[in-house]
Structures are given as structure tokens and as C-alpha cells.
Amino acid sequence: MRIEVLALGALITLLIPATSHVVSAQSPCPPTQVTMPLDVIAMIGGDYSDFGFSQEPTTSNISIGQFANAHSMTEDFVLGNTSGAAQIVATSSWLAPISQNGSIVETITYLADGSSCVLAGIGDGAEIGTAISQMGSSDILFNEWPQSAWFKLNGTTVTGLNTAALALHPDPLSLADYQTAVVDRYEDSDFDPDLSGSQMASEDMRQAERPETSRPLVLATLMSALGVLAVWAVRRFR
Numbered sequence: 001m002r003i004e005v006l007a008l009g010a011l012i013t014l015l016i017p018a019t020s021h022v023v024s025a026q027s028p029c030p031p032t033q034v035t036m037p038l039d040v041i042a043m044i045g046g047d048y049s050d051f052g053f054s055q056e057p058t059t060s061n062i063s064i065g066q067f068a069n070a071h072s073m074t075e076d077f078v079l080g081n082t083s084g085a086a087q088i089v090a091t092s093s094w095l096a097p098i099s100q101n102g103s104i105v106e107t108i109t110y111l112a113d114g115s116s117c118v119l120a121g122i123g124d125g126a127e128i129g130t131a132i133s134q135m136g137s138s139d140i141l142f143n144e145w146p147q148s149a150w151f152k153l154n155g156t157t158v159t160g161l162n163t164a165a166l167a168l169h170p171d172p173l174s175l176a177d178y179q180t181a182v183v184d185r186y187e188d189s190d191f192d193p194d195l196s197g198s199q200m201a202s203e204d205m206r207q208a209e210r211p212e213t214s215r216p217l218v219l220a221t222l223m224s225a226l227g228v229l230a231v232w233a234v235r236r237f238r
Contacts, residue, residue, distance in 0.1 A: 029094040029110050029117040030067035037062050039119045040098060040108065052105040052126060064108060065097040068132045071142035071153075073182065080183040085175060088142050088153055093120065095141065097129030104129045124150075131161035144168075144182065151178075 031039075037059045048056050055061065070093040077087035092112040097104045107124035110117050128150055132141065140153040141161075149165035151158050158178040160166040169178065 027092075027112045027117075028115055029069075029092075029112040030096065031110055031117040033064060036064040036108070040064075040122065043119065043122055051122060053100050054105075055100070057100060062098060062100050065099060065104070065129070065133050066135075067094045067096040067110075068135055068139075068141040069094055070109075071140050073142065073144070077179060078182055078186060080179065083176060083179055085140075085153060085156060088140060088175075095124065095128065095132055097126075097133045098122070104133060107132070125162075127162045146186075 037057070040062055041057050041059070044051055044053070044057060046056075053062075070091050071088050072091050074082070074087045074089055076082035094110045094112070094117075096108055096110075098106040098108050104126050106122055106126060107129040108122050109120040109124065111120040131150065131152070135141065135152060136154070138154055141150065142153060143150045144165070147164055147168060148162075149168055150161040151165050151169075152161055153175065156175045157172050158169070158175055159172040160169050169181070173181075
């Protein structure tokens with residue numbers, strides 16, 4: 001059950017198109033506190049121990065903390081073509097910690113979908129939830145998806161938030177130095193880096209996405225790539 005929820009959340013995030021990064025003031029997310037505990041209970045069911053809950057979640061023993069809008073890097077940032085904080089852009093995903101009896105146990109993700117704010121998944125763990133709970137109002141949450149690394153940006157300072165991020169950068173560093181590291185990490189990759197929308201798109205896929213290419217071919221290529229990523233997600237979280 002936990003693997004399925006994680007894979008579902010990852011694939012829903014992958015479907016966010018690059019054109020929808022700027023979240024308008026009319027975004028339906030984050031959701032209201034009234035519905036969220038019920039969403040958690042419905043999704044977890046009887047598998048609560050797999051998610052770190054010490055007992056079956058109920059509306060009286062769980063709560064949802066503050067939300068953070070997830071951001072990602074633009075393609076130009078990853079390629080080193082353009083720099084600056086403006087290249088860390090908002091996505092349609094919103095994350096928040098889940099607490100049970102006052103202790104953070106998991107992270108929940110919602111996705112702005114038109115006029116709705118829909119549950120995307122549970123499963124980023126207590127580590128990310130705790131980090132989000134400690135973020136200030138000027139902190140920006142963003143991820144480097146191929147590394148499963150989450151960071152926060154404050155002004156021009158980048159700080160790792162989870163184990164994967166701290167393995168890459170144990171200490172805070174400038175956004176310029178972080179960009180240099182990102183460019184180095186992906187310049188020799190078999191994939192053309194396109195982390196906007198939390199994707200790594202191959203050159204074949206990028207060719208298929210060009211305007212002159214027919215829409216059916218674009219969709220077929222995208223679905224093929226998502227199939228490969230789904231297998232990766234299941235293997236990654238075994």
C-alpha cells in the first residue's frame with residue numbers, strides 16, 4: 001500500500017506541465033482543514049503502521065500543519081543559461097506535515113487542479129514534514145527530483161532539508177554555487193536535464209514536445225516515459 005501511494009503521488013506530480021508553474025492568487029490550494037483529516041484516514045486505511053502512525057488515525061488524533069508550495073528549477077537554470085532566484089518557480093503541488101498526538105509522522109501532498117485542490121499522495125516521510133513545519137515565511141521549498149533531494153531557498157541561500165539533500169550539500173551554500181553544482185551533476189547525463197515540472201526528459205521526448213510535432217505523438221511519448229518512471233518509483237521504494 002505504501003509503495004502504491006508513493007508511486008501515485010510521484011506520477012501525479014510528474015503530470016504538472018511546465019506551463020503551469022506560476023500559481024496564481026486564485027489557486028484553490030491549500031485545502032481547508034475540515035476535509036484533510038478525512039482524506040488522510042481514507043487514503044491510509046488499515047495500513048497506518050506502514051506510514052509511521054502509532055495507532056489508527058482518527059479525526060481526534062491527527063492534524064495537518066502549515067502548507068508549503070513546492071517549487072522547482074527551470075530548464076534554463078539546470079542548463080546554466082539563466083541564474084537567479086526567479087528561476088526557482090512555483091508548481092501546483094502543496095505539502096504539509098501530518099501529526100498524530102502532537103508528533104509529526106508523515107507528509108501530505110495536494111495538487112491544484114483547475115478550481116479544485118486534490119489529494120496527490122502521502123509518503124514523503126516525517127523528515128520533510130518536520131522541515132516544512134520549521135520553515136519561515138520567507139523560505140521557499142524546492143526539490144531536485146532525480147536525487148529525491150529537498151531544499152529551501154531564503155534570499156540567495158540554499159539549505160538542504162532532508163538526508164538526500166544534505167548528502168549533496170551538507171552546509172548552506174549560495175544559489176550561484178548550488179547552480180554550478182547542478183549543472184555539473186547533469187551535464188554528462190544520458191538525459192537532457194529538464195527539472196521544471198519535476199521531470200527528466202530524454203532528447204527523444206524533447207523532440208516530440210516541439211510545437212511542430214503532432215499531439216498524439218507527444219502523448220504517446222509522454223505515456224511511455226511515465227511507464228518507465230512508474231517502474232522506477234516502485235523499485236526505488238521497495
